[in-house]
Amino acid sequence: MKLFSESLMFQLEQQLKMIHLQTENPIQSAEQAMKTSVAALEKLKTFFIKYKSLNKKEEIEFFRNIKPKFASKLIYYNEIYTIETNKPLGSHKTIAKHYNSELLKLKVFFKQNQEFYRYCRTANNCLDHKYFIREKYDLKLMMDSVYFQIDNRFATSHDYKMARILANDEIKIFLEEQLVKLGRKSIETQASSLLSQDLKWTGSKVDLIELIYALHSEGVFNNRATGLKEVTTFFETAFNIDLGQFNRVFLEIRNRKSERTKFLNTLKNKLIIRMDDADEN
Numbered sequence: 001m002k003l004f005s006e007s008l009m010f011q012l013e014q015q016l017k018m019i020h021l022q023t024e025n026p027i028q029s030a031e032q033a034m035k036t037s038v039a040a041l042e043k044l045k046t047f048f049i050k051y052k053s054l055n056k057k058e059e060i061e062f063f064r065n066i067k068p069k070f071a072s073k074l075i076y077y078n079e080i081y082t083i084e085t086n087k088p089l090g091s092h093k094t095i096a097k098h099y100n101s102e103l104l105k106l107k108v109f110f111k112q113n114q115e116f117y118r119y120c121r122t123a124n125n126c127l128d129h130k131y132f133i134r135e136k137y138d139l140k141l142m143m144d145s146v147y148f149q150i151d152n153r154f155a156t157s158h159d160y161k162m163a164r165i166l167a168n169d170e171i172k173i174f175l176e177e178q179l180v181k182l183g184r185k186s187i188e189t190q191a192s193s194l195l196s197q198d199l200k201w202t203g204s205k206v207d208l209i210e211l212i213y214a215l216h217s218e219g220v221f222n223n224r225a226t227g228l229k230e231v232t233t234f235f236e237t238a239f240n241i242d243l244g245q246f247n248r249v250f251l252e253i254r255n256r257k258s259e260r261t262k263f264l265n266t267l268k269n270k271l272i273i274r275m276d277d278a279d280e281n
Contacts, residue, residue: 001058004047005066012040012073030081037074044070045154056133060125063132063159071163076170083175092186099175099182106168106175116161131158201239207263208235209249214264 015036023029048062083102088094110117119127130136134156201208212235215221216228232246243249259265 001048001051001054001062001066005044005062005070008040008043008047009069012036012070016073027081027084030077030084033077034074034081037070037077041070041074045151049153056129059134060128060132063134063156064128064162067154067159068163068166071160072166072170075163075167079167079171080174083171092182096179096182099178103172103175106172109164109168113161113165116158117165120162120165132156199239201235201241203263205241205243206249206253208239208241209243209246210253210261210263211267212243212246213250213253214261 016033019029019032019036023032044067048067054062083099086098088098118124135152136157209232212232213228216226216231221231232243235241236243253260256262
């Protein structure tokens with residue numbers, strides 16, 4: 001039993017990896033993954049039903065640890081398919097609201113099944129003979145009605161709930177990852193929008209060149225891996241300004257009789273004044 005299930009799970013996970021590598025669309029990959037998971041679950045069922053020398057310990061092991069791992073794959077991809085096909089069109093905020101509502105559903109499920117969560121995650125086994133033995137059920141133990149609609153040869157009162165818990169853990173990770181991606185996209189969109197607003201440098205070109213040289217000297221761009229020309233070109237593009245022969249301008253800055261870092265000194269003084277004003281308020 002154990003060797004067969006481990007081999008089958010290995011095959012399933014390899015097939016799922018290939019699906020994700022070959023299909024970028026989450027809806028299409030979820031659909032293919034569901035078909036693959038169903039096929040694996042059917043193979044497991046066929047093997048289990050034909051398995052003759054099954055004792056109670058093996059039965060509990062199968063329905064507590066083995067079958068739920070397979071069933072959780074199907075539940076997971078079915079939920080991802082539903083979440084993605086129901087994803088609304090709209091802004092990042094609208095989509096984030098959709099994902100957060102799905103996270104709320106997971107929290108509701110957790111609250112409704114908190115005792116069973118605790119039972120499973122503390123490795124408790126005192127009720128295994130009721131939870132994970134076929135045709136042994138107690139209506140007082142928070143059963144799912146789905147139990148009465150499926151093949152009792154291949155189900156117990158709580159193996160589906162166990163699979164659901166495993167799936168929910170993965171669904172939570174998926175939703176949180178999507179929210180992080182949306183957050184990044186939102187920041188990128190705001191940055192792009194800021195650049196597209198034609199933000200202009202209204203100070204002198206000499207001051208900007210002094211600032212660029214200071215920033216480049218500090219090595220704040222790409223861990224010192226970016227050249228001065230690339231940094232200057234970036235500022236020219238961002239502020240829609242032509243800095244011309246910036247090397248010659250820097251030579252003039254170096255040859256100043258007094259205050260070689262005039263603009264930087266002004267920046268420092270203005271910032272200190274602003275901090276002092278903020279402290280007083």
